[in-house]
Amino acid sequence: MGRAKVGKRTVIAAHCARLFVVAAMIVIGLAPGAVRAEACNLPAGLVTLARTLSALPQKQQAVDTLLAERISTQMADLSEFGILTDLQRNSLDGLSGIALELMAEGERLSYAAAPYDPRHLRAMLAEFEHQSTLACNSISEESDADGPGTFRDAVTEGRIDWEEVEKMLEENKVVSGGVVLAIMVVFIGLLFGVDLAIRWIFALVHNRRACRVGAILTFGEAEVHGLILTLGRGGFRFHPRDMEALLVGGADTGVPFRLQVGQCAPFDGRMSMVRDHVVDCRFDAPLTLRLQAEILALSSISPYYVRRSHDGGEESTLHLARQEQDPPLPNAKPKET
Structure with a gap:
């Protein structure tokens, strides 16, 4: 009878531990959104230029000296060959056209008092954002198909396939390390919480x-x-x-x-x-x-x-x-x- 109770408690504890592992996987981002964020690697210099151009006043029609100097500094670190190479390396060839157009506009606005049309600039930036989103989504779909499975793959008809979970942890070292770290943090937090509760109970009882x-x-x-x-x-x-x-x-x-x-x-x-x-x-x-x-x-x-x-x-x-x-x-x- 005693062994049966111990065995039942062990099974319950193991089941709770498994559920915690799944929760930790969800919290640290073992989901398509996390893969999508890592899969798309836009050139940092191009993104910075786009942010600077988006900061141009909408009610003006000429670039002031301070913004012109900032744009000029950013353009000095960019080259058409370097940007096109980065886009090709990261499978973002579809952004080549809008990237070159954006760089040309940046080069033109790198001089003080250069005229610009706020509506045209806003439309160009919107197109850049739209094409970037499409390219990133396309890459994430390919990553989902070729890379390690996601948590959704481990759920079949409302049940968790623990073998699939273990397989994902083995294939994705970052996630498995995150799970271990999450377990350690929660375990230490529980120890502190229990200790604090015992001390307050002692204070109240006595x-x-x-x-x-x-x-x-x-x-x-x-x-x-x-x-x-x-x-x-x-x-x-x-x-x-x-x-x-x-x-x-x-x-x-x-x-x-x-x-x-x-x-x-x-x-x-x-x-x-x-x-x-x-x-x-x-x-x-x-x-x-x-x-x-x-x-x-x-x-x-x-x-x-x-x-x-x-x-x-x-x-x-x-x-x-x-x-x-x-x-x-x-x-x-x-x-x-």
Whole structure:
């Protein structure tokens, strides 16, 4: 019976992992659109020239000096032979005519005060964009036919062909690497999320609150005044007025203490950790919710939930000690509301 349950859980886990791989493939772009974007490689210089010409004012009929200089600089880096060679190499021969026409117009407008017809220029750029789109779509169709399959190829009658998915991952190393990266990112994110959730649950279960409550910590022959900065049912964080006096008095891990807060009966416990500026302490017996509420009522600030942190959270709680110059007295009464 136990083996059957384990086997069933393994199957469910494997199925979930497979579904995640498919989701990652979709997210990172294993689709015709991604192939289409990579398949069309227009000459960068020609595209830049087209963008510059499209920026010419529609209400003028002559090129100003600044734009003429920019066009002239771009034309200096272009040559008819180079553009035609690039187009042929990338199977974009159909753009040769409009490309040469665009370069001729750029050469003519590379001189200041050169006249131009905004409607003619707009029509030429629209034709360039139209032909570029047609050429790119044609190339993408050929790539889809000859290259690795897409995710749609792995779905037949609403079912996923996992053998086809594995085949696509083997043939496309970029996609398989992206899937691994996506899995790692999600896995790390889940770890952080679980850790954060556990810490907040701990804070809520133990009712751990940030506060500022004046108190006196007595251990051995030492009596140290200070502030309770965080208080839970099982313990608290104490910030002494004089840390050196506390250390000289023999504060250390495991040292028993007695805590006096307001008019409450003293609380006994042991120090669990002595830090640079604060001391973490544990009660011998957990506080009741009523007792904790009585202590928190003495706080000079409104108590709020605070979670545990990996580094102990010393710096995040010390700002509470700096909010007031003089801490409240240990026998201070609750604020009237």
